Amino acid sequence: MKKSSFLAGIQWGLSMLILMEYVFPYLSTGELNLEWWNVLIWLLGGMLFGMTMYLFSKSKLQKHF
16 A cells, blocks of 8 residues: 555656646746756655555555454
8 A cells, every 4th residue: 555655646746747837838928947946846746646545545544453
């Protein structure tokens, strides 16, 4: 579960980075402006998303004793 949550966070962060920093600016203005702090923001967002998915999935598990 930790691995799948980690991979989901990485996938979300990378897809948002590509869409928000490359695709949408290129479609609207035709210019690309990628700075290191934008990459950092999306990486932190991906980590937060992955941790949230892990905690949500962990809370939904049923314990069988």
